[in-house]
Amino acid sequence: IFLTLSLSLLLPISSSSPRHFCHHSATLHFDDVKVPIENVLGEVGGGFKVAMNILNNGRFGMACALSGTMKQAIQIATEHATQRIQFGDKISKYGLIKEKLARMSSILYATEAMGYLVAGNMDKGLQEFQIEAAISKVFASEAATQVVDEAIQITGGMGFMSDSPLERMYRDLRIFRIFEGANEILRLFIALNGLQGAGENLKGLQKAMKNPLANVNLLMGEGSKRLVRMISTPSPTEGSFTQVAEPLRGSAKILEQHIGEFGDVVEKVLMRHGKKVMNEQLALKYIADAAIDIYASSACVSRASASNTPEEYALAESFVESASKRIKSNLKEARSSNKRTKQLIDTIVEHSYSGVESGSAPAYNITHPTLIGRK
Known part of the structure; x- marks a missing residue:
């Protein structure tokens, strides 16, 4: 693929024993790498877009793959629960176990629903x-961790043993939660991309407000449509929500309310911070x-409405x-x-930073209770 003057493969980075992984990670070192013109894919300078498309496919594919992981974990946990007897009865009959299994299934259902929606x-x-x-x-990377964690909890010490697939x-x-984009970075990506569109709409509204009589049609139209609320989430009154099943009308109503509230919050955050919003990582x-959660809930309601089965109604309603x-x-x-x-965050971390950077104290440097008051 590459014609290089210097391309070296450094020592592999071992992440675990070979029996647990089918590949190794390694560092590639490029030094004055040359690519013949006939080997260039697309336009010169367009590689970033190609890379982003690959990441998009990887992220989408990850959600679909992790659905299979969750299915297996739920299968193992359910088999154990229906066979394990404690206090004279199968643990599958106890409320806490039933709640865990139901929640695990609803999380899996939401993950699958998003996968089907994106694929469609x-x-x-x-x-x-x-x-x-x-x-x-x-969603999928964190949901799978939660589901497998609960599966181990249900299976008890057996799930922790190396003989168990759950381990x-x-x-x-x-x-x-790290590769294909760390979840923290992707959260910023999701929010900022949504805010970008909302910000453009908001600028139009702000300009129109300077001369309301001349822009009455724009203001009236925006006042009813509230375009700023359309932040990467389907509305229950549009698209796939036009045929919401009767048992899920309550869930759709909840979503409609949340989408309206979401738009109001986005508008308020933009008005408060303006261009500096990218620095407001907590918000x-x-x-x-x-x-x-709004997108996942929308996918659940859409999927369950199409299926028209009581089991899927229950899964969707439970998730929403x-x-x-x-x-x-x-x-x-x-x-x-x-x-x-x-x-509070700044007070805590600055205390840690100062000690570590100066080498005078560990990151967590809190006085032991027995030493309080002593010289």
């Missing part, structure tokens, strides 16, 4: 799906987390119910200025 849009020729791919990757899954899953995190609590919390945090939270 790709099949329709959608070219821009980077935000949806990022949302799917963040290997748990270790291997950790990398998915962006809360916005991204709310957007992820739990996601709604997180959405409310994240929007509340994004809406606030978070001044006190930032002050």
